[in-house]
Amino acid sequence: MLQLTPQTIRIVNIYDDGTNAKHFTFEPKGFVHDKPIGIGQFFMLTLPGAGLAPFTYTSLPDENGRFNALIRKVGRLTENLFSLKEGDVLGYNGPLGNGWPVEQFEDKKVLIVAGGCGLAPVATTIDYLINNNRGESVTLLYGARDLGSQVLTKERARWQTKITLCETLEEGADNAHSGLPTQHLLQTIKEYGGLPSIVLTCGPEVMMKAVAKTCIDSGLQSSDVWMSVERRMRCGVGLCGHCYVANSYACKQGPAYRYDDYLSLNNKMVSTQQHQGAFQYC
Amino acid sequence: MLNHSYLLKDLDILKQHLAKFYSMVQIEKDANGEERWTDQSDPDTVGLFGHKHLPSTSPKGFLFAEKEALYKFDGETFESITPQVVPKVLFGVQACDLTAIAYQDKFFKQDPYYQKRRENILLVGIDCESPCTNGFCAEVKAGPHVNDNTADLVVSRLTVNGSNQLAEWLVIAETEKGQNSIKGLPLDKAHKAHFILRNRLLDKMRSEFADYSYINNAIEYLNDNAVPQHLWEEMSVRCLSCSGCTNLCPTCSCYSTYEIAEKQPDNVISETKAVKTETLRVWDSCLFEGFQREASGHNPAQQAAQRVERFWFHKFSDEYLTEFQRYGCVGCGRCEQTCPGTIGVHSVMKRINQECCS
Structure with a gap:
């Protein structure tokens, strides 16, 4: 069966990276990546109260499972995401899709x-x-x-x-x-x-x-x-x-x-x- | 099949028996006189059996809920919300709607919410006895008699115009679940003669359908990519994006999600700091202008013509045959009945046929 319910990730780092763009580092909370993540794959982020949307990995998980995403503020969901701080938690489903060959x-x-x-x-x-x-x-x-x-x-x-x-x-x-x-x-x-x-x-x-x-x-x-x-x-x-x-x-x-x-x-x-x-x- | 076939004098006997084990879902008239699939129906209420009445709604919502909670967030972790289900019998489902359920069974094979509901449902199919107003099930191989392996039990009325003295109803248990559901009912076994009669009635009924050959002609034109752009544009002008077709279509499965949040204390401003939230899904429609629109404003299906074409592509493209072994359209004709812009299936397929023929 597919799992629609997200796993929990925590924001461990945020920095500005271009106009209306931020670079986020996420860390798994209470789980380990059980599938290898292919380059060019994506994940779904659930922002409790705001919705869910797909984002891409800009770095694959390190030894602590931490991975990065570059996100630009373009809509309601990303606006909410930008109001979050280090330590806040979100939902994560991934890796998904087919990446580069x-x-x-x-x-x-x-x-x-x-x-x-x-x-x-x-x-x-x-x-x-x-x-x-x-x-x-x-x-x-x-x-x-x-x-x-x-x-x-x-x-x-x-x-x-x-x-x-x-x-x-x-x-x-x-x-x-x-x-x-x-x-x-x-x-x-x-x-x-x-x-x-x-x-x-x-x-x-x-x-x-x-x-x-x-x-x-x-x-x-x-x-x-x-x-x-x-x-x-x-x-x-x-x-x-x-x-x-x-x-x-x-x-x-x-x-x-x-x-x-x-x-x-x-x-x-x-x-x-x-x-x-x-x-x-x- | 013969080994699991029985005769029944009165359909009510079967219904009352099943009502002991299952919550009854059958077709009833609502306060506005609309015929609908109705949950928790009183088994003493006479259902409007499908052989005469194609209800305006399909039973789709009993498997793929119109709205349901997927998971909740307690401020720290996410937890699935499993649908609360009771065993239900869908009593008297027509061949077209059963074919649609078989189609959705494939599409939602890995969907835990759908499957949770599905495994608690007993499907009692019913053979139709005459073509309904907009139905063309025979043209798309979805009826008029119940297709094999689409129901747990099939009931078929054998006496039509007093032509048969053998029994009133033939009951076929197609699955183990169906067989178990009639345990304890004293039923006589059916014979080959009853099946011969059933087939004869099917042949007779097939001959009563209007000439719907334009449907299959148009399917060919669609798959040859022969429908000109201007025709999609002309037809799409008539689409009001009301979602009537997608809501009533028994195979449409698109959904969107939304969040509900518990009211927050006044001192918390951010929406995302809600203490507890739930994520729900709700039926969506590919005919909505914003169905594919991204946050940036980019919309891959900006033109109404694209959206209208997409809908019919999804229903009639050969590209889906590998996955589903049939077309997405089951010939119920509900879109024709409901579309305020008269671009339901008959209108669209007739226009395509006319345009491409000339």
């Missing part, structure tokens, strides 16, 4: 394109590759609205010397770094060693589609591109129905989809094919 990274050259808070779901991937001495094969193109909106400040500082890191800003950057990450994609590929073997992207859905299209136009297969989609969720285990992508649920088959799978899912519905949402960082 680590087994396919092997010796491949990896390009990661992230927008806004979309950097959070790729953070564990970058650390994984660095820890496996693969940092040199990684290029990260990270786009944000402005300097203040950038998240994972400490992580980016740590990654800076180990991977190739390119950052773009919609506002407040010099010409070489101004605009959307998609506008810099081709240039980044050209400058940093040519076409990658695998692309991971996370950010606004429109951005991810544009990234995939550019990469495919440049010669990659659609099966070389992976994306992590965001969806509203009310259970995380394939019951509540909210996170559908055609006949799949992002909480079970996703949130990481191979782009050709995502395309064929979207192509099953005429209206979804037609509809292009707006580009909006979260």
Whole structure:
């Protein structure tokens, strides 16, 4: 049977990490992680009295089971979360969903394109590759609205010397770094060693589609591109129905989809094919 | 099956027997004259048996509760809230609704709340005797006679227009649970002849359905992705997001959650500092504008056309056949009956058929 009732976690650390964004460290209370957590998986947080929503791990559990999450205040639930203090307790269900295809990274050259808070779901991937001495094969193109909106400040500082890191800003950057990450994609590929073997992207859905299209136009297969989609969720285990992508649920088959799978899912519905949402960082 | 088949003169004998062990749930008229599945029904009340009456509600809520508490928080830890159940008999469930329950049994296979209710329910199915107003169960293989392995007991009336002198009702125990439920009832065994008669009545009834071939034609068009975008847009203009279709649909299963908190002392301001809270779930609808809207405002199903198309995709896409071995639509026709914008199943499938045929 599925377990909908959360386990208890305690907030052990909070610090500001970008405009309206905070970095939380959680610690299990009265339980140990009984399943290994895959990079790119997610968990559900229950805020008693406020609701539940999915969040991503920005670090995998340490020896004390502590793990991190980068969270931006965008709605009622996160507003409530931001009012909590160290020591407060919350509900936790995880790990959930399918993460990034680590087994396919092997010796491949990896390009990661992230927008806004979309950097959070790729953070564990970058650390994984660095820890496996693969940092040199990684290029990260990270786009944000402005300097203040950038998240994972400490992580980016740590990654800076180990991977190739390119950052773009919609506002407040010099010409070489101004605009959307998609506008810099081709240039980044050209400058940093040519076409990658695998692309991971996370950010606004429109951005991810544009990234995939550019990469495919440049010669990659659609099966070389992976994306992590965001969806509203009310259970995380394939019951509540909210996170559908055609006949799949992002909480079970996703949130990481191979782009050709995502395309064929979207192509099953005429209206979804037609509809292009707006580009909006979260 | 023959080994577990019996004859019964009066259905009331069976009902009174089951009422000794189970709380009775049957179709009754409410104060407004609406026919509904009614809990804790007095077994002496004559139920509106399903062979004549498809009630406006399905019995879905007795398994997948319209609203229920999932867990509670006492300020320190979370604790599951297990549904309080008593054994119930759903007496006289039509083939379409039974097929829907079998469908939800698969969907909620791992849901502890659903399963807790499910294992305490005895399903007594009833063979329909004539097509109902909007029903097209035969077209989607959900009826009109009760499908195998969808009920614990099946009752089928054998005397129609005085054509049979053998017995009034055939009773088939399809499961061990069903067999146990009639222990102690003195019943004669049924014979092959009774099954032959049952089949003959089924054939006769099948021939009485209107021509619903447009349904299966439209299913093909849907699966060929041949329905043009403009048709989804035209139809979606008529969707008022009232959730009538999803509430009445016996296979719809989407839910949302919400929290209730004990009143806090005046000096505590934060909502999250509530001493005790409960998390509940409640039926939701994919036709609501905000069903997929994220906190950022991004909505993958922003257009009404997407939401309307999604609903019909979920009911008729071949993509679900592997998981459920059938379509999500069981042909009850309740959405047609209730939709204020006339985009229930018949209206939609007719329009798709017309548009794609021409």
